[in-house]
Amino acid sequence: MKKLIVFIGICIAGTSMGQQYKSFPMWDYTLPVEQRVNDLVNRLTLEEKVGQMLNAAPAITRLGIPAYDWWNETLHGVARTPYHVTSYPQAIAMAATWDTASLYMMADYSATEGRAIHNRAIAEGKDNERYMGLTYWTPNINIFRDPRWGRGQETYGEDPYLTAKLGAAFVRGLQGNDPRYLKAAACAKHFAVHSGPESSRHSDNFNPSLHDLWDTYLPAFHELVVNAHVAGVMCAYNAVNGQPCCGNDLLMTSILRRQWKFTGYVTSDCWAIDDFFKYHKTHKDATAAAADALIHSTDIECGTSVYYSLINAVKTGLLSEAQLDTSLKRLFTIRFRLGMFDPVSQVKYAQTPASVLESPEHDDHALKMARESIVLLKNSDGVLPLSKKIRKIAVIGPNADNKIAVLGNYNGTPSRVVTLVEGIRQKLGPDATLIYEKAINYTNDTLLSYRDLTPMLSFKGSPGVQAEYFANEQLEGAPLQTLIEKDIDHYWTEGQTPAPNLKTIHYSARYTTFLKAAATETMNFEIDGDDGYRLFINDSLVIDAWTKNRWGARPFALPVQKDSSYKLVVEFYQNEGNASIRVKVGDRVKTDFAALAARLKDVDAIIFAGGISPQLEGEEMPVKVPGFEGGDRTTIMLPSVQTKLLKALQQTGKPVIFVMMTGSAIAIPEEQAKIPAIINAWYGGQRAGSAIADVLFGDYNPSGRLPVTFYASDNDLPPFTDYAMHNRTYRYFRGKPLYPFGYGLSYTHFTYSRLKMAESARKGTPVNVSVALTNTGEFDGDEVVQLYVSYPAEANAPVRSLKGFQRISLKRGESKEVSFTLTPEDLSLIDEKGNSYQPGGKAVISIGGGQPGKENAGAENVLSQTMMVR
Structure with a gap:
């Protein structure tokens, strides 16, 4: 395999060793990087230069320069790749470890897996695809100033000092210690003064005081830029003092480039340059926006095509070509430092084999960090640890067996995820009885009781569904792949593909099947999808969520006659991000709390796994349910249905332990007063269930400490859009918190x-x-x-x-x-x-x-x- 990779690495440069460009200084790895970069940039045409300033930079075949997509993520393990990888606890959970050495190791392991993925992608001819590169747009070192922000889970908490130290450890681990080559390139984001709300982030303008700017919002960026030597910086969507961050005099020119002397590259957040003229209204058009962003040293546009306007900006005199050259030299310096223009034999990281993916030591470290992250919030009368001699235990709640919840957002996909139910089952062994019931959703007590559709579905006499996958979003042309699948129930994270040879983004699908009714009845269906979908029954359009009103599940009722056949066709397309399409049938059933409690009367202990989920909080999400909107939270209180269920469980008289999963602070004053034992388990990664079980049963002494303040109620919070730090975070809050920053109990003293x-x-x-x-x-x-x-x-x-x-x-x-x-x-x-x-x-x-x-x-x-x- 090594010989194959070496051969491919050489052939990236071109189709034959005899081509003239191989003699250019840019390809001579014995020369200084600066000389090679200057040679390369001087050979580019204006149009070629501009193309290299987009996140998806095209190949320049006449010079042997391969295509490259700068966009990749590794927040807590390599994210969105189609390959199985190790998924560590979410960033806020890693912050709760207060362990810089563990964070350094996690980043080092992630870079190792990232190198293996990149090398494999080269071998498979996919190295120019998104999520295959070595430039990771991580870490997120914004200050988690308000617990309502859905992306706070991606940060290291509310404190500038803790954030700076953890962020620096991550950068050093990811970038490696080789004197010549970067193992991978980190990127500090989002510069700056950025922490929600998600719904208005493209148009927000904040005017922080100079005190708050330098005391709270900038220290972590200073640490990563000046001391940790981070390779990249991402500028934020919002404006500061009336100027968009990617075109900001104070942030980009005065502070980043002049005061801090940053020589690395800057990328815009994705589609942030569009915001200059679409939402901020600070620039008249794309050309003006692109020119101003470049003047302020934004080197890459992540997004659509605004930077193509740089060609016109140069031709009309708004910019000089030399200004483009400055950015291009920064960009190619990073690529050269990653070894992308050198023989594989010269770059030790380029020899990383695929066998490192999900290695045992990486899995062990995921377990270690998950254990370290768990915060014991309450333990009255020594309820914990539980005895492993327990013979009957109940594990109840929406997070008890939810693999999505423990993986957080910006995640990769491991081949195995241990949920809490699985972790406790493994801990107690086959002789113990474990009762699992979901019981409720996060915000309501009505569950869908699903029925199995598969026996009713067929296509041309064979069981299942015909699935046609198209390499575009419009179902155009012949399908790239046609498969027979058992049903229409799919969920793919970013970087995953639903069919062989299909790219991970910008595709569509058509599913065709015939349903043969087993009885005469009205069947209650539900269809849900992302990004757009539509449903046809007997060739008539029944639900159209292709372009409008796309978000949320759609119910529909279908009266059927026994043994009659009904043609179902579902179409959907994927644009960016995760993708899903699901058709289910069932009935909505309201949970009877009293009956549930009665069923649990003879258990030894009850574990309630609640809290919230990355299905509710995250980046610019289409969620609108009580307590949550657009990815953010409208209240920090635990959803009332969970409080109600916990009260019912307490009526059993059995010990009730509340395992709370969350990416942000939750107010639980009633639970703190009445529930004997509470642990906060965050989103713990692929070994979350094992780690929680270790803590619950005393095989690990909890040692996590809160990286954020847990307030008692919404009344403790200033307005979400107020960026002044007065009465925010433990540093300025004058009230009494429910659990303070730095808090965490132990089984010892x-x-x-x-x-x-x-x-x-x-x-x-x-x-x-x-x-x-x-x-x-x-x-x-x-x-x-x-x-x-x-x-x-x-x-x-x-x-x-x-x-x-x-x-x-x-x-x-x-x-x-x-x-x-x-x-x-x-x-x-x-x-x-x-x-x-x-x-x-x-x-x-x-x-x-x-x-x-x-x-x-x-x-x-x-x-x-x-x-x-x-």
């Missing part, structure tokens, strides 16, 4: 003692802090030691700010000294003009298992000392 630090310090000098940590409980476990700094006398300063953390493993009875060094930057604040300064006077240093304060876990062991700064 940690004691802090012997805080050592100077009583005074001079400005501009580092400060050393140490503390003794002892595991005084009965279990081995991990503690996350957290260090906070506050300046009580400084107006408008944060209540406190995280400035150090370490995850420490201790056997029971074991002690360790934990040390930190606070830099002058750590001890500084931001003034109203956005400038950094170090205050004089009293600074309070707190170190322990959470924030100081009686409401915090382990707060009796948080030690604080005042230091005078002169």
Whole structure:
């Protein structure tokens, strides 16, 4: 296989070794990259240059330059590829580990799998397709300032310091440590001041104060650009101070390029340049938008074709061709650093075999991170851990056996996903009885009781459905593939394809079958699809959701006569993103909570797996149900139907454990008051069920800590569209949270003692802090030691700010000294003009298992000392 890959790698350049361009300096791998890039760019025509500034850059065959699509994702494992990959916990869950070493390793493993996919794609001639490249538009380091934002699950939480440290670890792991080649290219997004709402993101304009900009929204970007040397930056959809981010004087020119001296590439968010003239109305047309984005050093347009207007911009004098060259040199520098123009024998990463995909060590690490991410929120009277001698257990709820929920969004597809039901079944073994019932949906108590359609379906005398797949969105021409399938019930994530040789986007399908009724009745059908679909019965159009009103399932009733046959034809098309088309038949049944409780009267314990799901929260989604709209949340309260069910389950008198899955903070004041044990399991990745079972039954001592504040109610939140940080996040919130940032319980107990630090310090000098940590409980476990700094006398300063953390493993009875060094930057604040300064006077240093304060876990062991700064 290696010889084949080497051969293909050589032949990327052209069809024969004797072609003239092989002698050009651009192809001489012994020369400096800068010289090679300059040679390449100088050989391009204007039209060729512009083509290379689109995310799907075409091939330039006369120079041997292969086509390349810059668009790829690896938020928590390689995403949207057609191959099976390892799926780690969602980003917010990885943030809950507070483990930079684990995050570094996860990124390193993801880059390894990404290299294997890219190499395989080269061998299969698919390396120019989306989601096959090595430029990953990850990580998302926006600040999760408001729990209603559906994409907050993609971030590392609400704190700039934690986000910066985790993001930097990810970048270093993904990009590798080779002095010459990048293992993969990371991209910090979305620059900047971007965190919802999703419904208005294309037209929003925010005017943050200079204090908030430099104190909250920019520190993580600074860390990744200046210190971690991230390869790319993605500019955001929204405008800041009246200018779209991708054409923003302050963000792009003054800060990113001049102050931070960023030399990497910038891509627009997808279709963000269109927004200049379509939604922001700041530019008159595509040419003006494209020119301004380029002037502000946006090197790639991800989207449709606005950057084609750069040809006209140069010809009409809006731009010089030399300005294009600056961007092109940045872009090709990245491709050269990825080894794309060098022999495979020279690039160790290009030799990564396909066997690394889903390797055992990657699966083990997915389990490790899932375990570390789980936060124990409540454990009254030692309900947890449960005994493994339990003989009968009930696992109830919409997340109990939901594989979509544990995978989060921007995910890849592993070959095996362990749900909570599976994890508990494996833990207890065949001798225990496990009762599983979904019981409710996330927001209502009416379930569809489905019937199996397959015995009634046939096509030309054979069981099933004829499926015709077309390589376009319009069902045009001859189908690329014609298959016989058992039913019409499909869901494909981005990067998956429904048929051999069909691309992963921009396709359509027609399904034809004949239904033979088993009885005379009215059959209640439901059809749902994405992106557009329509249904014909006996050649008459019954439902048309092809272009309008496409979102949501459509019910329809079909009166049928026994043994009569009915022709069903379903057509659908896929544009971008996930794809699905489903036709089901059944009856809606309202759950009887009292009857359910009665069925569970003799179990030993009840696990309720609830919360929410990436099916409800995420990027610009077509969802509109109580509590959720457009991908965002309209309330942070747990859906009331879940509270109602939990009350019914408590009436059994059996121990009830609430396993909450979510990508954002959920307000659960009633549950906190009444449910004896609560864990937050986030979206835990492919081994989520195993990890949760390990925690529930004591094979792993929970050690996750919250990377966001869990507020008590919606009343604690300022308006969603208000980007001022006043009363937001633990740094500025003056109320009482339900669970504070940094919170998390353990099955053991940690004691802090012997805080050592100077009583005074001079400005501009580092400060050393140490503390003794002892595991005084009965279990081995991990503690996350957290260090906070506050300046009580400084107006408008944060209540406190995280400035150090370490995850420490201790056997029971074991002690360790934990040390930190606070830099002058750590001890500084931001003034109203956005400038950094170090205050004089009293600074309070707190170190322990959470924030100081009686409401915090382990707060009796948080030690604080005042230091005078002169």
